[in-house]
Structure formats: C-alpha cells, structure tokens
Amino acid sequence: MKYLFFGIALFLIAACSPEKSQRPDYVLVIHGGAGVMNPKDFTPELEKAYLDKLQEALDSGKAVLKTGGAALDAVVAAVKVMEDSPLFNAGKGSVFSETGENEMDAAIMNGKDLSAGAVAGVRTIKNPILAARKVMEESKHVMLVRDGAEKFAMEHGVEIVDPSYFFDQKRYDALLKAQKHGTVGAVALDKSGNLAAATSTGGMTNKMTGRVGDTPIIGAGTYANNNTCAVSATGHGEFFIRYTVAHDISALMEYKGLTLEEAATEVIFGKLLPVDGTGGIIAVDKDGNYTMTFNTSGMFRGVVTADGKREVAIYKIFSESPLISQ
Amino acid sequence: MKYLFFGIALFLIAACSPEKSQRPDYVLVIHGGAGVMNPKDFTPELEKAYLDKLQEALDSGKAVLKTGGAALDAVVAAVKVMEDSPLFNAGKGSVFSETGENEMDAAIMNGKDLSAGAVAGVRTIKNPILAARKVMEESKHVMLVRDGAEKFAMEHGVEIVDPSYFFDQKRYDALLKAQKHGTVGAVALDKSGNLAAATSTGGMTNKMTGRVGDTPIIGAGTYANNNTCAVSATGHGEFFIRYTVAHDISALMEYKGLTLEEAATEVIFGKLLPVDGTGGIIAVDKDGNYTMTFNTSGMFRGVVTADGKREVAIYKIFSESPLISQ
Numbered sequence: 001m002k003y004l005f006f007g008i009a010l011f012l013i014a015a016c017s018p019e020k021s022q023r024p025d026y027v028l029v030i031h032g033g034a035g036v037m038n039p040k041d042f043t044p045e046l047e048k049a050y051l052d053k054l055q056e057a058l059d060s061g062k063a064v065l066k067t068g069g070a071a072l073d074a075v076v077a078a079v080k081v082m083e084d085s086p087l088f089n090a091g092k093g094s095v096f097s098e099t100g101e102n103e104m105d106a107a108i109m110n111g112k113d114l115s116a117g118a119v120a121g122v123r124t125i126k127n128p129i130l131a132a133r134k135v136m137e138e139s140k141h142v143m144l145v146r147d148g149a150e151k152f153a154m155e156h157g158v159e160i161v162d163p164s165y166f167f168d169q170k171r172y173d174a175l176l177k178a179q180k181h182g183t184v185g186a187v188a189l190d191k192s193g194n195l196a197a198a199t200s201t202g203g204m205t206n207k208m209t210g211r212v213g214d215t216p217i218i219g220a221g222t223y224a225n226n227n228t229c230a231v232s233a234t235g236h237g238e239f240f241i242r243y244t245v246a247h248d249i250s251a252l253m254e255y256k257g258l259t260l261e262e263a264a265t266e267v268i269f270g271k272l273l274p275v276d277g278t279g280g281i282i283a284v285d286k287d288g289n290y291t292m293t294f295n296t297s298g299m300f301r302g303v304v305t306a307d308g309k310r311e312v313a314i315y316k317i318f319s320e321s322p323l324i325s326q
Numbered sequence: 327m328k329y330l331f332f333g334i335a336l337f338l339i340a341a342c343s344p345e346k347s348q349r350p351d352y353v354l355v356i357h358g359g360a361g362v363m364n365p366k367d368f369t370p371e372l373e374k375a376y377l378d379k380l381q382e383a384l385d386s387g388k389a390v391l392k393t394g395g396a397a398l399d400a401v402v403a404a405v406k407v408m409e410d411s412p413l414f415n416a417g418k419g420s421v422f423s424e425t426g427e428n429e430m431d432a433a434i435m436n437g438k439d440l441s442a443g444a445v446a447g448v449r450t451i452k453n454p455i456l457a458a459r460k461v462m463e464e465s466k467h468v469m470l471v472r473d474g475a476e477k478f479a480m481e482h483g484v485e486i487v488d489p490s491y492f493f494d495q496k497r498y499d500a501l502l503k504a505q506k507h508g509t510v511g512a513v514a515l516d517k518s519g520n521l522a523a524a525t526s527t528g529g530m531t532n533k534m535t536g537r538v539g540d541t542p543i544i545g546a547g548t549y550a551n552n553n554t555c556a557v558s559a560t561g562h563g564e565f566f567i568r569y570t571v572a573h574d575i576s577a578l579m580e581y582k583g584l585t586l587e588e589a590a591t592e593v594i595f596g597k598l599l600p601v602d603g604t605g606g607i608i609a610v611d612k613d614g615n616y617t618m619t620f621n622t623s624g625m626f627r628g629v630v631t632a633d634g635k636r637e638v639a640i641y642k643i644f645s646e647s648p649l650i651s652q
Contacts, residue, residue: 114568120538121471141537142564145447146472148536210474211467212446219545219570238468242440244545244573251577 024288025306026065027189030057030078032088033182034234034280037298037314047314050087054302054312057081061186062304071188071196071230072110072133079106079129079198082184088300089182091127094166094202099209102166104202105216106132111195111224116142118216119149123166126159129200132216134158143216166202183215185232187224187284195230195286197222197246204237213237219247226286228253229260234299235272235279243271249283260285264293350614351632352391353515356383356404358414359508360560360606363624363640373640376413380628380638383407387512388630397514397522397556398436398459405432405455405524408510414626415508417453420492420528425535428492430528431542432458437521437550442468444542445475449492452485455526458542460484469542492528509541511558513550513610521556521612523548523572530563539563545573552612554579555586560625561598561605569597575609586611590619 032054042050061078064070083091094102106128107118117136120143125131131153135144144152154160183201190196199222201215214221214237221237223246224230231246240246245267252263260283268280273295280294282301292301294316302312358380368376387404390396409417420428432454433444443462446469451457457479461470470478480486509527516522525548527541540547540563547563549572550556557572566572571593578589586609594606599621606620608627618627620642628638 109568116568121474139534140564141534142567143538143543144534144536145538146536148447148534152534152536208465208467208470208474208478210470210472210478212469212471213467217469217543217545218567219543219573223570238466241468241544242435242442244549244570247545247570247573248577251574251581255577255581 023193025191027284027288027290027303027305028058028061028065028074028078028186029188029282029284029290029292029303030054030061030082030184030186030301031232031234031280031282031292032082032184032300034294034296034299035182035278036296039315042314050300050314051312053082053085053087054300057186058302058304058310058312061188065188065190068191070192071190071194072108074188074190075186075196075198076108076129076133078186079184079200080127083127083129083200088184089202090184090200092166095182095205097203097207097209097211101209102163102202103209104128104200105212106198106200107216107218107222108132108136108198109196109218109222109224109230110136111226111230114225116218118143118218118222119153120145120212120216121210122146122149122153123163124150124160125153126161126165129198131158132198142218145212183221183234185222185234185282187230187232187282189230189284189286189288193226193286195224195226195284197224197230197232199232214240214245217241219244221246223247223250225250229283229285231281231283233279233281235296236277239272239275239277240279243267243277245272245281249281253285260289261291264291268293268295349519351517353610353614353616353629353631354384354387354391354400354404354512355608355610355616355618355629356380356387356408356510356512356627357558357560357606357608357618358408358510358626360604360620360622360625361508362622365641368640376626376640377638379408379411379413380626383512384628384630384636384638387514391514391516394517396518397516397520398434400514400516401512401522401524402434402455402459404512405510405526406453409453409455409526414510415528416510416526418492421508421531423529423533423535423537427535428489428528429535430454430526431538432524432526433542433544433548434458434462434524435522435544435548435550435556436462437552437556440551442544444469444544445479446471446538446542447536448472448475448479449489450476450486451479452487452491455524457484458524468544471538509547509560511548511560511608513556513558513608515556515610515612515614519552519612521550521552521610523550523556523558525558540566540571543567545570547572549573549576551576555609555611557607557609559605559607561622562603565598565601565603566605569593569603571598571607575607579611586615587617590617594619594621
C-alpha cells in the first residue's frame with residue numbers, strides 16, 4: 001500500500017514537472033537595434049511607441065507560427081513590421097549616409113538547407129527583407145548589391161519606392177547628432193523544427209557611401225542552421241564581420257558543445273567587449289532555447305513562445321526597463 | 327659501454343629527426359582558381375604560361391617573407407602578380423557579367439588583430455586587392471561596394487583605370503561559353519608568426535549585375551586568425567557563403583581540435599561536395615602546416631616555404647600534373 005502511494009506520487013511528479021528537454025512548439029525572438037539607451041533619453045510616449053511596435057512585430061510573426069507556418073515566413077513578417085515603422089533604423093526609418101542618402105542592407109537564411117539571400121546598398125526597395133528573400137528563392141546568387149539588387153527586386157515584383165519615402169525628419173536630424181547604430185532582426189523556430197533568421201538595416205548614421213556592414217553578411221550578422229541555432233545581430237557591424245559573430249556562436253555550439261547562452265556570452269562579452277565591439281544578438285536554438293545577449297546599455301527586444309511567454313524590453317537593467325510580460 | 331652507445335644513438339636520432347613541432351620560418355601558398363581542368367584542355371604553351379605566372383607570384387611573395395617582411399605584404403604581392411595577368415579571373419583578366427561589364431571583388435585579413443578590408447562590385451580599380459587593403463588600414467569600415475569603394479580608392483591613391491583596361495578578348499569570348507569560376511588568392515605565415523589571407527576575383531562569368539560572391543565576405547572566401555589559420559577560397563561562391571567555409575575551417579581547428587588538413591577535408595569534401603559545392607581552398611596554420619584542398623579536377627596552385635619547398639601544379643591527379651618542384 002505504501003508503495004502504491006509512493007508510485008502514484010512519483011507519477012504525479014513526473015507528469016507535472018516541466019520537461020526541460022521538450023521543445024516548445026514555436027519561439028520567435030526579435031530585436032530593433034542595440035546601443036546606448038537610458039531611461040532618461042525616452043519620454044513615456046516614445047517608450048510606449050517602441051514597445052507597442054515591438055509587440056506588433058511579435059504578434060505578426062506569432063500569427064504565422066501559431067498556425068504551423070514556417071519560421072522563414074515568421075521572421076519576414078516580424079522584420080517587415082519594423083521596416084515599415086519610422087522608429088527603427090531599417091526600411092522606412094533608415095538613417096542617412098554621409099552624403100544624405102539611405103542605403104539599406106538585409107539578409108535572410110533558412111536553417112533547413114542553409115539557403116540564404118542578401119541585398120546591400122539598396123536605395124529604392126521599400127522592404128529590403130522581401131528583396132533578400134527573393135534573392136534566396138528566385139536567383140542563383142546569395143548576395144546582390146546596389147543597382148543590380150534593385151533591378152532584380154523590381155523584376156521580381158518587390159515594391160519599389162522613391163528614395164524620398166525613406167526621408168524622415170527625425171532621422172535626418174540625427175545625421176547631425178551622435179553616431180547611432182541600429183538594425184532590426186528576427187529569429188524563429190517553427191513547429192516543424194526549422195530555424196530561420198532575418199536582419200535588416202539602414203546602416204550607420206554618417207557612414208561612407210558604399211559601406212556594407214554585418215547585416216547582409218551571412219555568418220556575421222545573420223545565420224541559421226537547423227543543427228544549431230538561428231542568430232540575428234545588431235551593433236558596430238565592422239566588429240561583427242571581423243569576429244564572424246553569428247557563425248561563431250553556431251560553431252561554439254556544434255564543435256565545442258557550448259549551450260546557446262554560453263556561446264552567445266562567450267562571443268558578445270568574451271570576444272567583442274574587450275575590443276569595444278558594441279552590440280548584441282538574438283538567437284534561438286533547435287531545442288527552443290533562446291537568448292537576447294548584448295553588451296550595451298540597451299537593446300529593443302522581444303520574445304514570444306508557444307508556452308505563453310510574451311515580453312518586450314528596452315534597457316539592460318530590468319528594474320529600469322518598462323518590461324511588459326503577458 | 328653499451329648504454330653509452332645507446333645514449334649516443336638516441337641523441338643522434340633526436341638531433342636528426344625533423345621536428346614536427348618546429349615552425350618553418352615562413353610559408354606562402356597561392357591559388358589561381360579551381361574548376362574543371364583537364365590536361366587535354368591545355369596546350370603545352372598555355373600550361374607553361376600558367377605555371378610560370380604562378381612561380382612569379384610565389385617569388386614575389388617569397389621576396390617579402392625571406393627578408394622578414396609581413397605576411398600581409400606577401401599575400402598582397404602574390405595576389406597583385408595574378409591580378410596583373412590576363413590568365414586569371416581577377417584584375418586584368420576578370421570575366422564579364424551578364425551585361426558585359428567587369429565587376430571585381432577582393433578582401434584581405436590580418437590574422438594578428440583580425441582587421442580586415444574588402445571591396446565589391448568595383449569596375450575601375452586596377453588592383454582591387456590594394457583597395458581592400460586601403461579599406462582595412464585607412465577607413466573605419468570593413469567593406470565598401472561599387473561607387474563608394476571606387477571613390478574611396480581614388481581618394482587614397484589607388485590606381486584607377488578605364489574599364490577598357492579589363493577588356494580581354496579571350497575572356498570576352500568566354501562570356502559566350504561555359505560558366506567558368508575562378509579567383510586568385512594567397513595565404514602566408516611570416517617569420518614573426520603572423521598569418522594573413524588575400525583573395526581577389528572577377529566573379530562568375532555571366533553573373534547578374536551586382537552579384538557578390540564569397541571572395542569579399544570575411545569568413546566565407548577570406549579569413550585569417552593567428553590562433554588558427556589563414557584561408558583563401560575559390561569555387562562556386564554561393565556555396566562558400568552559405569557554408570561560411572573559411573571561418574568554418576578555423577572553427578573546426580579551434581573548437582574541435584582538428585588539424586588544418588582534417589578541417590579542410592571535412593569542409594571541402596564532407597560538407598561542400600555532397601551538395602555539389604565545387605571549389606577549393608588554400609590555407610596555412612600558425613605552425614606552418616599548409617594545405618591545398620579542392621573537390622574539382624584542378625586548381626591552379628603553388629607553395630613556397632623557408633625549408634626550400636617550392637612547387638606549382640594544376641591538375642588533381644599528380645601524375646597528370648606538370649608539377650614543378652624545386
């Protein structure tokens with residue numbers, strides 16, 4: 001009799017324990033850029049505007065994943081919301097180069113087969129992430145730049161706009177102010193176990209014409225591999241290229257057996273921070289573990305999972321962060 | 327007495343054995359592109375022209391290393407010789423894009439501090455590798471493309487030429503023929519123990535305008551890290567980007583403990599060959615071990631070391647190869 005109770009107790013413990021090894025149905029993580037971000041720099045209205053838009057991006061990607069859609073579609077949906085907002089340095093809100101132009105870069109990667117697409121230095125594509133996807137799916141190439149990328153996008157039905165579409169007074173004023181980094185990105189794990197990553201940026205404020213950062217560089221700012229993880233980066237792109245950040249995180253997991261969290265910490269704090277390589281990454285691994293790791297004072301970010309987690313945040317210090325959980 | 331002889335014998339064996347762990351003073355490895363190469367496709371004159379030019383490139387780089395010069399200077403010297411020759415698909419001999427233009431890419435990386443520079447889609451820079459080096463040393467960026475790269479190069483004293491300089495009848499005829507991949511590259515270890523890699527290309531024949539391959543992508547076609555190795559790749563660039571080839575070789579050494587040879591074989595044969603990712607790499611590690619690994623029927627290649635090794639070759643099958651050793 002004693003043993004029966006004991007057995008029932010064991011059964012109940014087993015049944016009720018959250019199984020660490022069980023993969024969540026889906027996970028979506030997004031970022032809207034990392035950098036120097038202090039609560040005093042934001043009015044309550046601006047803070048709310050950012051958090052609302054991050055929520056909207058999460059919702060947009062979640063709608064895809066919840067119904068069994070592909071990680072690839074989810075990251076595009078989330079990134080597109082941020083590209084369409086003037087709040088972020090991508091698409092509509094892109095910053096200006098030293099000549100006052102907007103030059104945007106974007107990349108996407110499918111962890112299932114390592115297919116990838118990227119565009120760089122484009123000035124007339126409304127949603128660079130859609131062009132990157134077309135390069136991946138409808139060209140024999142991985143990366144197209146400048147006029148060639150624009151011509152290809154137009155021929156493949158991607159919406160082209162006049163460069164004035166990207167003109168935003170607030171951003172233009174920023175050209176005269178401090179260097180502001182920023183990029184938007186999304187990574188996702190879908191119900192089928194596929195990983196995908198997407199990143200889009202307007203580049204660095206005041207950058208030289210023709211400068212390409214880490215965003216469209218597969219392995220630097222964007223990487224996805226079903227064997228390991230999907231990564232999207234934001235920060236001082238030159239360092240992220242030199243340290244092959246996104247692929248390095250994947251390699252540390254695959255070859256050294258590190259967890260996603262350990263690998264991200266090793267690269268962002270162990271390698272980049274000592275050389276003043278500021279920025280951060282979002283990533284999700286094949287088991288649904290995720291991380292939002294950055295060595296700056298803030299990163300616009302958010303996560304939604306099938307387990308019901310849904311939160312967005314801005315600052316490093318959570319006590320200062322208007323973190324919204326649901 | 328017996329022990330004395332035994333001791334002397336041991337001493338002699340130790341003294342005369344080549345010490346595996348002793349690093350050669352310097353090593354330089356070069357390539358001039360990989361692809362379908364059969365002896366029947368080459369006249370004896372053409373074969374000799376290629377082998378002579380490879381020797382010249384080796385000599386040019388060796389002259390730097392022998393006198394204690396930097397690996398960085400050696401790889402630039404070797405690549406420049408090949409860029410200046412119409413025989414290779416880089417610089418002077420660049421192939422044509424679908425619109426009949428030449429668009430060149432190049433990159434360089436310094437293993438000492440992971441600094442790097444790259445240009446892509448340039449049409450008027452006589453030696454793209456020199457422009458890549460200027461980007462590394464005299465800009466705040468890593469990668470510049472198209473007009474921005476050309477403007478920067480001109481402002482920094484890199485020789486600009488009329489696009490007609492790159493017109494070569496033989497190459498132009500090739501536009502109408504088969505797809506021909508090809509790239510030139512060099513990797514070196516210098517007397518100070520520093521590694522460097524440089525790669526330069528005219529891209530794919532008949533490529534889309536604006537296409538960027540693996541050559542200027544740090545971590546894909548070009549990578550150097552004093553902790554591991556220096557790598558320069560050639561082949562079907564899209565695969566080399568998706569598989570982050572150069573950094574993957576480095577990561578397999580650093581995180582999984584593979585030798586350079588094992589890492590190169592794993593990536594070129596284990597990962598690329600199964601997906602028809604054709605091409606190859608040259609690499610040298612921090613201990614002076616080197617490899618020229620390719621999964622095609624040929625790769626223009628050569629090596630020179632302080633130990634007196636000096637050879638150039640074309641075909642996979644060494645018995646068919648007019649391999650010149652000295």
